[in-house]
Amino acid sequence: MVTGLSSIGVSTRVRLYAAVAVRGFRRYSTYRAATVGGVFTNTVFGVIIAYTFVALWEQRPNLGGYTQQEALTFVWVAQALIMPVGLLGGGILEEFAERVRSGAVATDLHRPTPLLWWRLAEDFGRAAYHFLTRGLAPVLIGALLFDLAWPRSVSTYAWFLIAVALAVGVGFAIRYLMGLLAFWVIDIRGYLALLTITQLFFSGMVLPLVIFPGWLRGLAEVLPFRCLVQVPADVLLHEGTGTEVLPLLALQLLWVAVLLFVGHLLTAAAVRKVVIQGG
Amino acid sequence: MADSIRAFAVIAGAWVRASMTYRASFWSLAVGQALFTLVDFVAITIMFSHIDRLGGFDVAQVALLYGFSGFALGVADLLVGNVELLGRRVRDGSFDAMLVRPVAPLVQVAADQFALRRLGRIVSAVGVLGWALVATNIDWSITKVAVAVATLVSGSVIFCSVFVLGSAFQILAGDASEMMNAFTYGGNTLTQYPLSIYPSEVVKGVTFILPLAFVNWYPALYILGVEDPFDMPVAFHFASPVAATLLAAVAAGCWRAGVRRYRSTGS
Numbered sequence: 013m014v015t016g017l018s019s020i021g022v023s024t025r026v027r028l029y030a031a032v033a034v035r036g037f038r039r040y041s042t043y044r045a046a047t048v049g050g051v052f053t054n055t056v057f058g059v060i061i062a063y064t065f066v067a068l069w070e071q072r073p074n075l076g077g078y079t080q081q082e083a084l085t086f087v088w089v090a091q092a093l094i095m096p097v098g099l100l101g102g103g104i105l106e107e108f109a110e111r112v113r114s115g116a117v118a119t120d121l122h123r124p125t126p127l128l129w130w131r132l133a134e135d136f137g138r139a140a141y142h143f144l145t146r147g148l149a150p151v152l153i154g155a156l157l158f159d160l161a162w163p164r165s166v167s168t169y170a171w172f173l174i175a176v177a178l179a180v181g182v183g184f185a186i187r188y189l190m191g192l193l194a195f196w197v198i199d200i201r202g203y204l205a206l207l208t209i210t211q212l213f214f215s216g217m218v219l220p221l222v223i224f225p226g227w228l229r230g231l232a233e234v235l236p237f238r239c240l241v242q243v244p245a246d247v248l249l250h251e252g253t254g255t256e257v258l259p260l261l262a263l264q265l266l267w268v269a270v271l272l273f274v275g276h277l278l279t280a281a282a283v284r285k286v287v288i289q290g291g
Numbered sequence: 292m293a294d295s296i297r298a299f300a301v302i303a304g305a306w307v308r309a310s311m312t313y314r315a316s317f318w319s320l321a322v323g324q325a326l327f328t329l330v331d332f333v334a335i336t337i338m339f340s341h342i343d344r345l346g347g348f349d350v351a352q353v354a355l356l357y358g359f360s361g362f363a364l365g366v367a368d369l370l371v372g373n374v375e376l377l378g379r380r381v382r383d384g385s386f387d388a389m390l391v392r393p394v395a396p397l398v399q400v401a402a403d404q405f406a407l408r409r410l411g412r413i414v415s416a417v418g419v420l421g422w423a424l425v426a427t428n429i430d431w432s433i434t435k436v437a438v439a440v441a442t443l444v445s446g447s448v449i450f451c452s453v454f455v456l457g458s459a460f461q462i463l464a465g466d467a468s469e470m471m472n473a474f475t476y477g478g479n480t481l482t483q484y485p486l487s488i489y490p491s492e493v494v495k496g497v498t499f500i501l502p503l504a505f506v507n508w509y510p511a512l513y514i515l516g517v518e519d520p521f522d523m524p525v526a527f528h529f530a531s532p533v534a535a536t537l538l539a540a541v542a543a544g545c546w547r548a549g550v551r552r553y554r555s556t557g558s
Contacts (some may be wrong), residue, residue: 049469056473060481064338064345067488071342202319209326218334225340 028125029133036137047145050095054150058091062158076222081161082249083220088154089245090217095142096176097183097240098135099217101208108191109200112286121283128275132184139180163251171257175244178264182239185271186211192275195282216242236267298394303405310407317408324411328361331483332419346487351426352515353485358420359507360482363446364475365413371401371451372409374458375468375475382465387555397546400458429514438510438529445531446506452535452542453478453501459542459549478503487520494521505534 041047062084069080078086094100108131111117120127154160163169190207193200212218214237221232221242232238243264246255310317335357339350348356377400380386389399429435457471478501486494486508497503505527512519513528 045465045467046469049467049471052470053473053477056477057480060477060484063489063493064484067345067484068338068342071344075341199313199316202316202323205320205323205327209323209330213330213333218330219337223341224337228337 029129032130032133033137033140036134037141038137040138040141041145050146051149054091054094054146055153058088058150058154059157061091062087062154076220077253078220078222078249079161079252081159082252084154084158085160085162085249086216086220086245088151088158088160089248090241091150091154092143092147093176093179093241093244094217095146096139097179097215098139098187099183099208099211099215099240101187101204105187105191105204108188109194109204112191112194113198117286121286126276126279128188128272128279131188132181132272135184136177136180139184143176143180161249161252163248165251168248168251171250171261172244172248175247175261175264178261178268179240179244181268182236182264182271185268185275186236188275189271189278192278192282195285211237211240214238215240216245220245236271239264239267295395295398299398299402302394302399302402306402306405307407320406321408321411324408325415326411328365328412328415329419331480332357332415335483346485347517347520348485348487351423352511352517353483354419354423355427355515356485356507356511357483358416358423359442359446359511360479361416362413362420362443363450363506364479365409365416366447367450367454367475368412369406369409370447371454372475373402373404373406374400374454375461375471376400376404377458378461378465378468381462381553382556384556386553390550390553396550397455427515430516435514438513438531441532442507442510442514445535448535448539449502449506449531450475450478452538453503455542455546456538459545462549462553474501478506482506482508491521494523498523498527502534502538505531 065083065087066080069075069078069083073080075083098105108117111120120130123130155162163172186207190200190204193203197203214221214232214235216232216238217240221229221238224232232242243260246253247257247260249255250257250260332354335345335353336350338345339353343349345353374397377386380389380400386396386400389396392399453474454471457467457474461467461471478497481489481493481497482503486497486504494504497508498505509519509523509527510529510531511517519525519527
């Protein structure tokens with residue numbers, strides 16, 4: 013579509029996207045009851061999964077290279093990431109598909125900002141809200157209930173935040189691509205269900221990928237989904253497990269770049285293809 | 292009662308016909324539901340590739356627990372799962388319209404947007420249950436068969452009641468469907484594993500407060516001939532129908548109380 017932004021200065025552009033991100037944050041912070049309910053639900057699931065991990069690691073200490081403490085930390089980090097990285101779909105995805113179906117996407121395409129970047133900025137705002145609420149709160153409760161492995165050095169937390177930001181980027185790019193499918197397929201709900209299952213399984217959410225059997229782990233490693241949970245968790249746990257941080261972040265960066273680039277190309281294709289209903 | 296069932300069938304039937312308009316969508320969503328249920332079981336088999344027993348249960352015995360729980364949740368989700376949308380109806384006022392129609396509001400709320408695709412969940416639960424029945428060495432007797440059948444029915448009633456309790460709560464609390472998930476899907480996840488892996492407080496909670504342990508745990512102990520690690524009364528092995536009846540009565544009472552107290556949003 014129109015790339016009118018090229019005539020605008022960089023600082024204006026930064027301010028624009030920051031404003032979009034802030035609106036994304038505020039939009040989700042309106043639903044306080046849903047947030048409280050979500051925190052409760054994430055905590056309940058965290059507790060259940062934590063006990064299954066205790067049972068597993070008690071019999072097999074050091075399974076997958078994790079101590080029991082590290083495995084339990086993994087559980088709570090995974091719970092914290094579900095919403096920010098959009099593991100269950102949701103947010104932008106259904107909304108985007110609905111806007112394509114209803115024709116409201118015409119408004120989006122009229123904006124002098126590319127659809128991809130606008131949506132990315134908005135999703136970062138949403139993710140920040142979900143990380144601060146539905147991410148942190150269950151982790152704090154989990155830390156009270158279980159003995160977790162907290163990294164000692166401050167830099168690890170900084171690396172972890174970068175890894176989370178990149179995970180949000182990968183998560184967004186995957187869902188954006190899926191959302192673009194709505195330009196070609198009327199009802200994408202079936203595809204969404206399949207995507208959600210694949211994401212949950214291959215991100216490490218269901219079980220850490222380090223305990224997958226060989227061939228399945230090999231498959232998980234060539235897919236982008238591990239950037240969503242397993243990689244950020246490994247960045248946080250790296251002091252204990254000896255994983256190097258930089259290659260992990262580079263991997264995430266590579267996937268963000270590739271997926272966003274494909275997203276950029278397909279957006280152009282989708283815009284050429286789109287027929288606005290009722291126009 | 293007969294009127295309610297007929298009304299449910301009419302409303303649900305309309306939604307089934309509607310969903311069949313997009314056949315490819317229907318099938319892909321049904322397969323999606325089935326896979327959702329199976330993913331957790333795949334995780335369990337991966338766990339068992341590292342260990343022989345979890346909480347004292349082998350993989351076939353866990354599959355039995357898994358199948359019972361998955362079936363019960365699947366049936367409840369199919370029949371009354373949509374009551375979780377009630378919070379939204381309260382907010383947008385569409386619940387008002389249901390209250391003035393000559394059909395029980397609960398029937399309307401449950402049947403509205405009836406999703407036959409949720410059969411997928413039941414199909415995969417039955418698959419896991421079938422494998423469990425073949426793979427476990429159960430010494431079958433007439434009583435055990437009766438207990439197994441009663442478990443399938445009671446478990447479904449228990450999860451149905453949990454759904455209705457949650458929606459009754461939503462009449463007062465507004466949109467709390469997120470919190471309901473902790474009890475419905477969370478309850479399903481909890482009971483997929485032997486309760487022996489949890490602390491005794493959890494087991495007491497799901498026995499005396501919200502009787503999820505009667506969905507599969509107590510009857511399965513009897514069917515499998517496993518000793519109760521928490522030394523609860525043996526009578527509990529056969530008490531699932533009682534627990535289901537009690538919880539259903541409580542859920543019905545709460546629903547009525549909720550509807551009586553309902554105050555429209557007034558817009």
